[in-house]
Amino acid sequence: MASTSKRHLRRPALTLALALAVIAVTAACTADSGGGSGGPVELTLLDHQEPRVELLKKLLPQFEQDMEEQGKKISVELLEGPAEDTQFATKLTLDYNSGNAPDVASFGNSSTVDFATSGFLLDLTPMTEEWTDWDEHFYEQLREELVQPDGKTYAVPREAQIVQLFYRKDVLQSDGISTAQPQSWDDLLDRMTQVTRKSGEPSLLFPAGEAWGGGTFFEGFIHLMLGTGSSLYDAEESKWIVASPGLTAVLTYYESLTEAGVMPVDPLLNPEPWVPTKYEAFPKGDLVATTCGTWCWIFDWGPEGAAPIDGLFKKVSTWEFPTENGDDTFVWGSSGWVWAISADTENPEEAWELVKWLASGDFMAQNAVTVGAASPRDDLRNVPPYSDYDFLIDAERQLPKARSFVALPGTDKIVQAVGEATEQVITGRMSGEEAAEFLAERATELLGEENVKSL
Numbered sequence: 001m002a003s004t005s006k007r008h009l010r011r012p013a014l015t016l017a018l019a020l021a022v023i024a025v026t027a028a029c030t031a032d033s034g035g036g037s038g039g040p041v042e043l044t045l046l047d048h049q050e051p052r053v054e055l056l057k058k059l060l061p062q063f064e065q066d067m068e069e070q071g072k073k074i075s076v077e078l079l080e081g082p083a084e085d086t087q088f089a090t091k092l093t094l095d096y097n098s099g100n101a102p103d104v105a106s107f108g109n110s111s112t113v114d115f116a117t118s119g120f121l122l123d124l125t126p127m128t129e130e131w132t133d134w135d136e137h138f139y140e141q142l143r144e145e146l147v148q149p150d151g152k153t154y155a156v157p158r159e160a161q162i163v164q165l166f167y168r169k170d171v172l173q174s175d176g177i178s179t180a181q182p183q184s185w186d187d188l189l190d191r192m193t194q195v196t197r198k199s200g201e202p203s204l205l206f207p208a209g210e211a212w213g214g215g216t217f218f219e220g221f222i223h224l225m226l227g228t229g230s231s232l233y234d235a236e237e238s239k240w241i242v243a244s245p246g247l248t249a250v251l252t253y254y255e256s257l258t259e260a261g262v263m264p265v266d267p268l269l270n271p272e273p274w275v276p277t278k279y280e281a282f283p284k285g286d287l288v289a290t291t292c293g294t295w296c297w298i299f300d301w302g303p304e305g306a307a308p309i310d311g312l313f314k315k316v317s318t319w320e321f322p323t324e325n326g327d328d329t330f331v332w333g334s335s336g337w338v339w340a341i342s343a344d345t346e347n348p349e350e351a352w353e354l355v356k357w358l359a360s361g362d363f364m365a366q367n368a369v370t371v372g373a374a375s376p377r378d379d380l381r382n383v384p385p386y387s388d389y390d391f392l393i394d395a396e397r398q399l400p401k402a403r404s405f406v407a408l409p410g411t412d413k414i415v416q417a418v419g420e421a422t423e424q425v426i427t428g429r430m431s432g433e434e435a436a437e438f439l440a441e442r443a444t445e446l447l448g449e450e451n452v453k454s455l
Helices: 016-022 050-069 086-099 109-117 127-129 132-137 140-145 169-175 187-197 215-225 244-259 275-286 296-300 348-358 361-371 392-396 411-426 433-448
Strands: 041-047 075-082 106-110 161-166 239-243 289-293 316-317 332-335 339-343 452-454
Touching: 041 050, 041 289, 050 075, 050 348, 050 361, 075 348, 075 411, 086 106, 106 109, 106 348, 109 339, 161 169, 161 392, 169 187, 169 316, 187 244, 187 296, 187 361, 215 244, 215 348, 215 411, 239 244, 275 289, 275 296, 296 339, 316 332, 316 339, 339 348, 411 433, 433 452
Parallel strands: 041 075, 041 106, 239 452
Antiparallel strands: 106 339, 161 289, 161 316, 161 332
16 A cells, blocks of 8 residues: 555535535435334445455445344445545545535544534544443543544544654664664764765655645654644644744754755655655665554555565564654554544434444454554454554554644644745755744744734
8 A cells, every 4th residue: 555545634625516516426325214213224334445445345244244133234335435545535525515425434534623623424422432342442542532622522443553763674783873762853863874874875754845745744744743842732722833942843853854964855855755765765775764654564565565675574673753852752643544424324323333343343453454553442452363463563552652643623734834844944945943934924824823823
């Protein structure tokens, strides 16, 4: 699965008229011949990307059989959306706008806030409160991040994403360079500078610039920002913090990486920057360290991945993210994709039965392995095939100490400003401090003065 498959979705601002004009309507509405009378119910479920869809095709008949054994006649029509993430997000947005949404859909959690704020999603709070698994088995951090600004929960985790630094331990060992966990940003920079001096090649990738899209923020910038003492959002005032010591420190670190020659600047300025970096330079051992998630073990560098690395687990290992001042290191841990129910469903009880089934037992164990994700619940380590994947279980064990950033209204504007500001730095057009001033001005322009503050 290409790195683009992990782009965080952003909901385009599309009108109802455009939605009706663009979409050739398919039968995505609920067919309920029994209503509340106990008759048969047909649900619709929308998903995309071949591995996910094929797993659903294989296992949804088991859900129908399980429901039948409980005396419930529930069938599921699986709808397959466009494979490309942006196209899928656009289709789902139009479906919601046109009142033609599926009963159940799966999407990146970064879209939950926009969909919930727009009134597209069913409030699941009463249902999760009555579901014993929710409090007993789902990791607290994941439960908390799914609570929206209105205090309600509209989605359930499909998986957990663990992101950290992947590094070529074979290259470091061959060069006589330490493979110990770097504690601070300076430790990491010193280590990578040694590599670059020996190889003459850029050695470290934190995505930056506009070409990477949302990946610059979610796969690069935020993992540095979380290592500072600064926040990006003031929840009490409901305002974005667009100027802070942490923001300046992060952009100044990008400047240091660029000046040291460890950042692969040229690929970052061209389309599909993940190809020459993660899919070419890292497998060759030229690029020695890059941010990535658990899925990379399978879909990026595994035997059937985009760029297989022979002897992967002997050559590649992981570090947690270092922090600005060398305090506690950490990994990013968050809900990746989620399950949600349309606010317009005619069968909320049956749709909830489906979501619970998808978020439990055999399906979740097989889903985690299929997409290269950690389990968002703590009781699947002995459930095959998940039980056979030690590297996913090891990643799951890091969830309790993980850090994350919860997408809030306006996140897409911050993502845009960060992409523009980091590009100013890596091209040498601005220093880190100048880029911090630029970011504050640009974010204020995009978000509105009433929605921002400075520290």
